[in-house]
Amino acid sequence: MPEAVPCDLVITNAYIYIDSEREIAGGWIALAEGRVHSVGADPRQTPAATTRIDAQGRLVTPGLVNVHHHMYQNLTRSYAPVVNASLFDWLTMLYPMWAEIDDESVYLSTWVAMAELLLGGCTLSSDHMYVHPRRELIDAQIRAATDLGFRFYANRGSMTRSTADGGLPPVTVVQDADEILADCVRLIDGYHDPSPGAMTRIALAPCSPFSVTPQFMAETARLAESRDVRLHTHLAEDRDELTYCRQVYGMTPVEYFEDAGWLHDRSWVAHFIFPSAPEESRMAAAGVGVAHCPSSNMLIGGGTADVQRLRRLGAPVGLGCDGSASTDHGSLWLEARAALTLGRYRGGSTAMTARDVLAMATQGGAACLGWADETGHLRPGACADLVIWTGSPVALAGALTDPVEAWLRCGPMTADTTIVAGRVVVRDGRIQDPGLDAVLAAHAAQARRIQKVSLR
Template sequence: MSPTPVPAPCDTLVHGAHLVVDRDLEIPGGWIALRDGRVAAVGGPADPLPAAAARIDAGGRLVTPGLINTHHHMYQNLTRAYAPAINGSLFDWLTALYPVWAQLDVDDVEVSTYVAIVELLMGGCTTSSDHLYVHPRPGFLDAQVRAARTLGFRFVATRGSMTRSVEDGGLPPASVVQDHDSIMADAEAAIAAHHDPAPGAMTRVALAPCSPFSVSERIMVSSAELSERTGVRLHTHLAEDHDEDDYCAEVYGCRPVEYLERVGWAGERTWLAHFIYPSEEEVARLGRAGVGATQCPSSNMMIGHGTMDALRWRELGLTVGLGCDGSASTDSASMWMETRNALLLGRLRNGPASMRARDALDLATRGSAACLGWEDEIGHLRPGACADLVVWETHPVALAGALTDPVEGWLRTGPARAWHTLVAGRVLVRDGEPVAPALAEVLTAHRRAAVRLQAAALG
């Protein structure tokens, strides 16, 4: 493609890269010019380099759009590898951890979000949603937005909720559930305070009742109605475990997908987490309705109860993205690793010819962007896109001999890390290290919080 004229100088020029611009455009030896938080132009080695206030020499490294995380539970990094929960089923570890999370306060949420975002940036993620569904105290979503804004990260904060405690036939303790009216009032306040629908937004808000077994039918219907009125998106866990099928049959008299349709969620503003156990007919039905879904490869393998067939679901018309899920189930938050594991799971499930590295990259960029309703601006690096990109580094020993295909080499070798991560044109990881001056202080506060929470739970 011909380079787009760039007003001189641009803010930042990244050059000397194998540049992946989009799913159908790669430029060996390419460059990308950034201006005012946007991609101003891309070009190849034969095109003259535009003037720039700052230059980043990629040194022949792979440059891709920033990876996009469409499902996370950031507060859970306070309970990584929590011993009482590590070998159980989904319901087992939820039951073990809910009492721990009931002790969370606003400071815990802010430091855990800060640490989670820094970890994501180091793994090449430039946009993330977060599914925060425990609210034993007020102010949690505000704390998350503060952390994201402090770091300069593009963030979709979801106002999660739970209304059904163990006393009502659910899993969580009463201390972490809320009543319908309180949830909806806080959701409206969060949208008014933080949701920015404008192009290039850094913060958006979505509504995210936790799951069919932890919220009432009324909260699902009310969330769909508020989404319709405000345009914000909807997110929930669905079809994640066979126990959920039994629960929905007993409580709602139908399958999980039928329940989703009944409460008004089968539409283009909805994306689902996990979505492992629908029938193919149900997948196609939701695909026609415009619904998206997130595969969380490491979490699915850690819990050991299955994973969606991502490429097959996509063939059936469903939008599919990737997510890392909560640190309590996966114990890490690297979108590079999730992209690699998506590749491996796809090939394990459907054979070696079924999935390539570019397919996995597409899930983590274009697919994830579409789940968030943001495919026009993120997930690609065409001129006009948000200036969210990653320069990747893999140790030369690991890359030795990988000469013929830099994208396949990026996922087949490794581990890879973000050498530079840019969000809205700002460098947030430089030379492999996060640009986060408060990180040491935050890590100290994070350790204090983790010790307090886990000690209280373990007696």
Template sequence: MQAGSRQPALPGTAKADTLITNAHVVADRDTEYPGGWIALTTGRVAAVGHSFEAPPQAHHTIDAGGRLLTPGLVNTHHHMYQNLTRSYGPAVNGSLFDWLTTLYPLWAGLDEENTYLSTYVGIVELLMGGCTTSSDHLYVHPRPGLIDAQVAAATELGFRFMAVRGSMTRSEEDGGLPPASVVQDHDTIMADAERLVAAYHDPSPGAMTRIALGPCSPFSVSEKIMVSSAEFAAKHDVRLHSHLVEDHEEDTYCLVTYGCRPVEYFERVGWASDRAWVAHLIYPSDAEVARLAAAGVGATQCPSSNMMIGGGSMDAMKMRSLGLTVGLGCDGSASTDSASLWMETRNAMLLGRLRNGPASMQARDALDIATRGGAACLGWDDEVGHLRPGACADVVVWETHPVALAGALVDPVEAWLRTGPARAWHTMVAGKLLVQEGEPVAAALPDVLRRHRTAAAAIQRLA
């Protein structure tokens, strides 16, 4: 760990919008400010400094009370609509394929209203767990307008959001897993992708909303939609996302259907590029990982979901040693049943140590994956995942109960993951407080939760 060097203050007599003082500031990997401060203005980090350096004046000052302050965590794989079927009894003990085939008929009930509600709840839950940027992979489209509903919820809350326009084209009738009611044809998918990018994708610095394309998986989409999505992404300069090498059954499926293993198929359809990131990547060979890394592909580890389903999990530190960019994801609420990036970061560290020994992964490694790694997967690493001057003002001040922290006197970053549970005390996105003293700043939340309960009961056919 190195202490950060002095950063320039605001020019002249200008005041910062917000100054957070009395914090252990983790500005970037290997750059920390014990007892430090951070100044934010116009949605950006203006300056960071030590306790012995005079901070700039500010219109609003927050005393962090000695707490840990980090960049906002970045969630690189989620299915927010699935919180409508959280802990759904008939699906909780099956394999991945059993779980999917049980839940697909329920998800056929998605519409704009319950998609908006589930996205709103999902984002608030992420904010409470210290997440300030998230992608979301919505691949079930029984009705039009679902991505629009997601963008509306994210915009209303002020959350940094990458909506992944997912798709499925291969139903049970075509040898896939999902029912015909939740798949779409190639032309419908690509026309909607064109519309969504034109309406919502913002490539400019400081963007709050971006669009990516996400054919669901090798066993649920046609080769044609994979190729078309890659060509579209290159033309419009957007990102690509899919599930890959999540289950041994995927190997069998790809060998029978495509005559090759999943990674080779991924390469064959034009996805091996630096605009793509994939979820899970549990069972590739070292040679396959090296090829993906050389192509610039990123990968998401979903620790809690993988453990919940019992299907194995990525060796994150080994992947990184092979050159692969690795981020973290909550995955769908129906498998994980929780959307806390703090918990995913802790579980990533514990899985790494379980697999490779106690010296193999430290808290700072896990934090780096949850911030810089996630931002790189989403192509947002120039502005998100660190707190260097000029970065987006996406900041989390963490709270752990004093009883849990008793005796943790030396290293606040290790204590953050080794004790706990921790929660976001303050979460800021673009310099705006969205969680304040542990509570979401969302006036509509009580009404949304009431409506969400009604929607969840209806989709589970309990109404």
């Protein structure tokens, strides 16, 4: 008989969180051809492999899934004049700066955002790119993802209602509806890959009820259905949004969403802080996913979604970093810890566990993106997207009984090794792409240009 072909990589001596139903202490996981080949507990059954990594007892999880981000916003990270502003105030001040983004700045900001996500254990992210002062900016994002080897769900965001039409954004960052829809078709035809193991997919993502018309929301929903792609938007994020929708449309944000034909399992929404109880039930029953962004919610101070109620109702709930303009970091681990502490603050000491949060950060996020069959878990056949976690020995001293709880409670934790599609992209806590320093220098120059801050 011919000798068996070895696996590409085997990780041994690990505490493996496979999914919400199964964990293995002291186990191994084998990867082959970009997939999880097998998982086991008996070291005698470990397959042969070209490369072996001894996890030294550390926690291994599926790669985290980020379901809401605005990557270009790291060009205005922690911008001082708006760090303490309300949602509408900081949007109004930052829109003119964001109108200065171009192909180069979008490539660089996306590259930096994805590198930061990888260092925080995220292997799949969506991004809601809704400012388009120039054409083909999504193309620049996809180039960055391809260069880094990152699994990417690009959201073709859009705004059609400017201040001239009673909306919030200035004229310089909105587009004509026909131009947007034509570009959506172009991106779907050019980049959307519905096949198993895809590295790039496209969703359609009008920004919010205060920046697009109801007619355009409905047209986008019809296009998404005809091309079998997903839909994303901000919804019920802010009390000002609630007031705006009642005054302009004569309905709540959720009623606006329903009326436009978005109430189905093709959709997921960001924040969802201010629905009524019946609206929560209707959204959950329809299978609409929710991106929970706890750090953004707390920094803006506008409230937070009742994510445990939504999960009990059956809604898919994932975690999102949100944009740097509000959150100022791109670590999904930090979001996970914030979800744990905020959930317990809101509901009491039994309201949220680390396993609840890890399930949201993996399987819940994959469900929001319609990708739960292949991502968010480490069952055989899944995409080989996973993380070996590490932390300070001082911070972890005495944490002997529960690696999953320790993962969030004894942090900070970082990715020692991040693997995407079977390829090691973070090793020993460092991005493996040799271009990091050059990208950071170029990014700094673009940030100074956009913020009009001179180098001192």
